[in-house]
Amino acid sequence: MIEIHGLTKVYETGEVPVHALRGVDLRVAKGEFVAVVGPSGSGKSTLFHILGGLTPPTSGGVFINGRDLLRMSDLERTELRKTHVGFVFQKYNLLPTLTAEENIEIARDIAGRSSQPLDKDFQEILQHLHITGRMHHKPRALSGGEQQRVAIARAIVNRPALLLADEPTGNLDTENSEAVLTILRDLNARLNQTILMITHNPEAAAYAHRTVRMRDGRIVDESLPGASPHDTNRPKIGG
Amino acid sequence: MIYRLVWENLKHRPVRTLLSAIFIGVQVTLILTIVGLSDGTFGEMQERSRGTGADIVIRPPNSTVIQFTGNMMHGKELVAKVRQQPHVKIATGVLVQGIGNFQSISGIDLADFKAMNGGFTYIEGGPFQHPNDLMIDANFARFRKLHVGEPLDLGNGFNWNICAVVEPGKLSQLFAQLQPLQEMYSATNQVSAVYVQVDDPANIPAVKDQLQKLLDDYVILTMQQLLDMISVDNVPLVKGFTNVVIGISLVVGFLVVLLTMYTAVLERTREIGILKALGASPGYVLGVLLREAVLLAVIGTVAGIAMTYGSKWLLHFVLPPMLTEIAVPRWWPIALAISLVGGVLGAIYPGVKAARQDAIEALSYD
Ligand SMILES: Nc1ncnc2c1ncn2[C@@H]1O[C@H](COP(=O)(O)OP(=O)(O)O)[C@@H](O)[C@H]1O
Numbered sequence: 115m116i117e118i119h120g121l122t123k124v125y126e127t128g129e130v131p132v133h134a135l136r137g138v139d140l141r142v143a144k145g146e147f148v149a150v151v152g153p154s155g156s157g158k159s160t161l162f163h164i165l166g167g168l169t170p171p172t173s174g175g176v177f178i179n180g181r182d183l184l185r186m187s188d189l190e191r192t193e194l195r196k197t198h199v200g201f202v203f204q205k206y207n208l209l210p211t212l213t214a215e216e217n218i219e220i221a222r223d224i225a226g227r228s229s230q231p232l233d234k235d236f237q238e239i240l241q242h243l244h245i246t247g248r249m250h251h252k253p254r255a256l257s258g259g260e261q262q263r264v265a266i267a268r269a270i271v272n273r274p275a276l277l278l279a280d281e282p283t284g285n286l287d288t289e290n291s292e293a294v295l296t297i298l299r300d301l302n303a304r305l306n307q308t309i310l311m312i313t314h315n316p317e318a319a320a321y322a323h324r325t326v327r328m329r330d331g332r333i334v335d336e337s338l339p340g341a342s343p344h345d346t347n348r349p350k351i352g353g
Numbered sequence: 354m355i356y357r358l359v360w361e362n363l364k365h366r367p368v369r370t371l372l373s374a375i376f377i378g379v380q381v382t383l384i385l386t387i388v389g390l391s392d393g394t395f396g397e398m399q400e401r402s403r404g405t406g407a408d409i410v411i412r413p414p415n416s417t418v419i420q421f422t423g424n425m426m427h428g429k430e431l432v433a434k435v436r437q438q439p440h441v442k443i444a445t446g447v448l449v450q451g452i453g454n455f456q457s458i459s460g461i462d463l464a465d466f467k468a469m470n471g472g473f474t475y476i477e478g479g480p481f482q483h484p485n486d487l488m489i490d491a492n493f494a495r496f497r498k499l500h501v502g503e504p505l506d507l508g509n510g511f512n513w514n515i516c517a518v519v520e521p522g523k524l525s526q527l528f529a530q531l532q533p534l535q536e537m538y539s540a541t542n543q544v545s546a547v548y549v550q551v552d553d554p555a556n557i558p559a560v561k562d563q564l565q566k567l568l569d570d571y572v573i574l575t576m577q578q579l580l581d582m583i584s585v586d587n588v589p590l591v592k593g594f595t596n597v598v599i600g601i602s603l604v605v606g607f608l609v610v611l612l613t614m615y616t617a618v619l620e621r622t623r624e625i626g627i628l629k630a631l632g633a634s635p636g637y638v639l640g641v642l643l644r645e646a647v648l649l650a651v652i653g654t655v656a657g658i659a660m661t662y663g664s665k666w667l668l669h670f671v672l673p674p675m676l677t678e679i680a681v682p683r684w685w686p687i688a689l690a691i692s693l694v695g696g697v698l699g700a701i702y703p704g705v706k707a708a709r710q711d712a713i714e715a716l717s718y719d
């Protein structure tokens with residue numbers, strides 16, 4: 115479902131070009147839950163931003179469901195964000211002026227689906243997120259854990275092929291971290307949701323099927339922790 | 354949903370929104386007041402002309418509606434000659450004597466005037482008794498707080514005595530007897546206009562032609578022509594002034610919205626990044642900002658219309674009696690359009706700036 119080979123990204127914004135990615139190769143199958151770890155500045159977020167269509171790749175092949183991101187125009191990448199990916203960030207990134215419910219609704223509106231009723235799967239998920247009682251509150255009235263759960267709901271409301279979570283537990287205490295990670299694992303199992311998650315925390319990484327380690331813009335190590343993948347037909351890990 | 358966001362954004366900064374709306378509102382009030390004043394004042398002028406009961410008006414050569422270019426000599430003989438014309442029922446000469454401040458005293462023959470339009474309705478006092486008697490209409494009386502029996506100096510050295518306060522709507526606001534007024538102003542036997550009433554309205558065109566033949570280069574107008582000419586379109590100064598105010602309103606509306614939206618975009622960098630991460634296109638982001646500007650313009654216009662009534666009430670106490678302000682609902686959509694054009698133009702630059710903003714930078718912005 116995701117195929118990346120020889121991906122590079124050079125930021126030309128500053129005085130000197132920054133080689134954020136120097137040839138990334140990675141394959142992720144549908145239904146996989148992959149943790150991405152590595153030191154700060156190793157290019158993890160950049161990889162996510164490319165996969166999420168927020169910035170174009172410099173060179174190499176990046177395919178999501180067969181769609182080539184290298185050749186995409188700005189408009190097509192906007193379309194990709196709208197329909198194929200959902201983001202969860204460390205800082206929750208809810209719109210502060212809208213309630214939790216409206217934050218979810220605006221994502222549906224942007225995707226042009228606000229007239230359709232919420233599907234049953236999603237309603238069930240809302241129950242599991244334990245935020246149904248908090249839906250009419252604005253973000254500042256919600257705890258960090260609640261905000262992140264709302265952000266997760268928003269990220270998946272349009273049923274994206276890929277969920278990208280960039281340090282989703284980075285701002286949370288242990289209890290809330292565990293809740294969020296459990297939810298992600300639950301989503302993965304329940305909806306066969308493909309998830310990529312950046313984390314610094316080995317315990318968090320343990321929730322994923324496997325862990326990919328990055329350093330200096332490359333993937334240096336892939337390992338399979340104990341957890342067995344949900345999708346048994348998963349192809350051999352590419353490299 | 355997008356409207357929810359737009360509304361919440363405006364609500365999020367209530368003071369800024371309120372101030373912007375008031376600024377836009379002041380522009381709207383300004384436009385509506387200017388137009389209301391000229392419409393009201395011209396309307397009243399028309400009303401007074403109609404109130405004479407005349408069908409035809411004779412004026413000196415080269416006269417315009419607003420301006421008399423001097424008087425006509427031999428007033429009595431002129432009036433007598435006009436009266437002899439077939440189908441002329443009544444003719445009466447009037448001396449219009451300016452006293453500054455766009456005001457004037459009309460010297461009339463009370464008996465003829467009464468024959469033509471039924472005469473005055475007296476609120477206080479009664480007809481002229483003495484040469485220095487002056488009748489004033491109720492608006493003038495209210496503005497200057499005058500009553501019958503009080504002396505009045507109109508700045509010309511004469512000591513007028515108020516003999517009556519009458520209902521407004523007939524020719525003028527200040528009336529004296531024709532002959533004494535002529536004497537006072539060394540205009541013996543001069544008149545500024547002759548008002549003519551015809552036996553049957555069907556004969557108006559014929560009488561008009563007849564009079565034109567008789568009086569050659571005098572300006573002869575039917576009442577309808579006169580009324581049509583009493584319009585803001587014939588007073589370039591007022592029309593020009595109105596256009597200047599509209600222009601200033603457009604620019605101010607533009608600047609207010611530009612500044613408001615610009616600061617809004619700066620402080621919402623992260624929110625815009627979030628919208629983009631959710632897949633919002635540049636058009637969607639621009640749309641949010643434009644809708645905000647439109648809503649602001651609508652709120653401002655409504656506030657402005659409301660404020661017009663406040664300003665009208667206030668002006669009521671300070672307006673000189675020859676100026677009247679009326680509400681001009683037909684200008685509300687025009688005022689709204691002016692606010693909208695200014696607002697939308699003002700939102701374009703901030704909107705495009707927001708739409709072009711880099712999502713990643715915006716998301717890493719604190
Ligand atoms: N928008 C950007 N412009 C310029 N350089 C950037 C930008 N984003 C990231 N970088 C640089 O790219 C490198 C990789 O950053 P990042 O992908 O954020 O790493 P990580 O998420 O692993 O900490 C860093 O050196 C960072 O400074």
Ligand SMILES: [Mg+2]
Pocket residue numbers: 158159160
């Ligand atoms: Mg990062």
